[in-house]
Amino acid sequence: MICLQNVYWQRERRRGHSVLHNITFTIRQGGFRWLLGPSGAGKSSLLALLNLESLPLTGQMNILGKSVSNTTPRSALVRLRHRIGMVHQDYNLIHDLSVFDNVALPLRLQKRPEDEISEEVKAILSWVGLGAHTGMPSASLSGGEQQRTALARAIVHRPEIILADEPTNALEESQAYRLLDLFDELNTMGTTVIIATHNEALVRRMPRPSLYLENGHLTCEGGE
Amino acid sequence: MLSFLLPGRHDGLSLSKALPDRTLFFLVTMISFLAALTLTGANGARSLSERWQNGAAQLLTIQVPEPDQSVNNKLSTSRADTVVAALSKALPGSIVHRLTQAELNHLLTPWLGDIKDNALPLPGVIEVRLPDGSSPPDDLSKTLNDLVAGTSVERNTEWSERLKILAENLLTCATLALVAVTGVATMIIALTTRTGLSSRRNIIRILHSLGATDNYIAGRFASRTGLLALAGGISGTLLSLIPLTILFRMAAPFTAPSATITDLPEWYELTAMFPSDLLTALAALPFVAALIGWFTTQTIVRLWLLRMP
Numbered sequence: 001m002i003c004l005q006n007v008y009w010q011r012e013r014r015r016g017h018s019v020l021h022n023i024t025f026t027i028r029q030g031g032f033r034w035l036l037g038p039s040g041a042g043k044s045s046l047l048a049l050l051n052l053e054s055l056p057l058t059g060q061m062n063i064l065g066k067s068v069s070n071t072t073p074r075s076a077l078v079r080l081r082h083r084i085g086m087v088h089q090d091y092n093l094i095h096d097l098s099v100f101d102n103v104a105l106p107l108r109l110q111k112r113p114e115d116e117i118s119e120e121v122k123a124i125l126s127w128v129g130l131g132a133h134t135g136m137p138s139a140s141l142s143g144g145e146q147q148r149t150a151l152a153r154a155i156v157h158r159p160e161i162i163l164a165d166e167p168t169n170a171l172e173e174s175q176a177y178r179l180l181d182l183f184d185e186l187n188t189m190g191t192t193v194i195i196a197t198h199n200e201a202l203v204r205r206m207p208r209p210s211l212y213l214e215n216g217h218l219t220c221e222g223g224e
Numbered sequence: 225m226l227s228f229l230l231p232g233r234h235d236g237l238s239l240s241k242a243l244p245d246r247t248l249f250f251l252v253t254m255i256s257f258l259a260a261l262t263l264t265g266a267n268g269a270r271s272l273s274e275r276w277q278n279g280a281a282q283l284l285t286i287q288v289p290e291p292d293q294s295v296n297n298k299l300s301t302s303r304a305d306t307v308v309a310a311l312s313k314a315l316p317g318s319i320v321h322r323l324t325q326a327e328l329n330h331l332l333t334p335w336l337g338d339i340k341d342n343a344l345p346l347p348g349v350i351e352v353r354l355p356d357g358s359s360p361p362d363d364l365s366k367t368l369n370d371l372v373a374g375t376s377v378e379r380n381t382e383w384s385e386r387l388k389i390l391a392e393n394l395l396t397c398a399t400l401a402l403v404a405v406t407g408v409a410t411m412i413i414a415l416t417t418r419t420g421l422s423s424r425r426n427i428i429r430i431l432h433s434l435g436a437t438d439n440y441i442a443g444r445f446a447s448r449t450g451l452l453a454l455a456g457g458i459s460g461t462l463l464s465l466i467p468l469t470i471l472f473r474m475a476a477p478f479t480a481p482s483a484t485i486t487d488l489p490e491w492y493e494l495t496a497m498f499p500s501d502l503l504t505a506l507a508a509l510p511f512v513a514a515l516i517g518w519f520t521t522q523t524i525v526r527l528w529l530l531r532m533p
Binding site: 052053054055070075077078081082086092094096101104105106108109110 | 234235238427429430431432433434435436437438440532533
């Protein structure tokens with residue numbers, strides 16, 4: 001479950017600053033939300049907040065039953081991060097590493113045995129259609145392949161929450177629908193999914209509840 | 225460089241590229257070299273201080289003119305032997321030794337040349353080593369002069385006190401130099417770590433968001449700098465052995481007991497001349513360098529990571 005109550009967050013940046021005001025919503029475990037809004041509305045900031053890359057300045061945030069604030073011990077935040085997966089808009093792949101090693105990262109950080117890692121990573125890469133690319137450097141992949149590598153890395157450790165920031169940006173329509181089907185499949189298996197997108201065609205293809213952000217304010221929350 | 229010692233992990237940090245390995249290695253080598261020389265200086269100053277405090281200060285030198293003449297015509301005992309007997313009686317527990325002709329020759333040769341055929345009347349020289357912490361009676365000179373006229377007593381205490389203070393100051397300077405060298409090493413390692421962190425900022429952010437702990441990231445950096453510092457420490461210490469060996473060989477005639485002063489020792493004899501505590505300190509130097517590297521990096525990385533939640 002994800003529950004935010006009156007969350008306020010701000011970050012100074014070189015070009016202006018990002019702000020989230022008074023964000024309140026709840027998503028039960030296994031829920032699905034589109035996160036919509038114009039550019040600069042705060043969608044990426046909200047996802048980063050949910051991915052625990054930053055913490056709320058005020059308000060209450062509860063992720064997977066754990067209250068999250070500035071006083072939450074760092075070790076507890078690490079444990080929570082192991083239960084969340086995120087696909088970033090710019091993929092956030094490490095280009096010095098192969099596709100296999102990129103995807104294996106979350107498992108290695110959880111100190112899983114190498115034989116288990118090998119099995120899991122190969123299975124997930126086959127599932128996203130990259131079974132033949134395991135040894136390739138991630139930098140040599142096309143945009144769509146990098147997107148799927150990022151998805152594989154986000155789900156390889158079977159997180160309970162998946163966050164995706166504009167995951168279909170670099171994809172052709174057919175690839176975008178294929179990716180959407182993968183998210184749908186994960187959601188069907190009980191994973192909470194939040195996808196930030198501009199792509200209205202995607203939203204129309206899979207009508208689900210949505211959160212709408214504008215200037216850092218949550219202006220509309222579609223019910224389930 | 226050194227990558228055979230430091231296998232990377234498949235986490236993209238690629239610390240062999242992120243950290244200036246060669247620069248760090250050579251800097252630590254030079255710093256360890258300086259530290260080894262400073263340690264030797266400190267060790268030498270401490271030895272001198274102890275020697276002058278416990279050795280030279282407890283020495284008395286007594287000169288007896290016309291040593292082999294009898295004290296008066298009635299007694300057959302020589303003037304020197306009379307003084308030796310009196311000293312043994314007056315200073316119980318002391319070691320009283322009259323220098324032999326050979327020892328006297330050896331002592332004076334540097335100043336007077338070969339004195340075997342010298343017509344100069346030489347006094348008898350008696351060396352007295354007092355027990356530690358004791359001092360001779362104030363009227364010793366008068367007592368001896370009453371017994372054997374012209375006997376002179378030289379006490380080393382005053383000079384040894386001055387030399388002791390000098391040695392203690394040298395020791396303080398060496399300690400300060402050691403602290404400064406440690407400070408420089410710490411700063412260099414801190415700057416190197418900062419450079420590595422800056423160049424790997426994005427990858428660390430990715431690893432952090434994937435659930436990497438502070439222990440993991442700090443450990444990765446610290447083990448690398450620690451091993452580089454260890455390698456640099458070993459290299460610098462080994463390098464320092466070259467000038468130190470030459471120095472010890474040159475100093476051997478001055479540091480050996482007076483009776484055994486000879487020419488410069490052979491090279492193979494030198495290993496036995498290094499003080500054991502200095503050897504221990506030099507052996508520990510690479511490990512201290514590694515510890516400084518590891519600890520400094522751990523601290524810098526952990527402080528840097530605090531900017532992330």
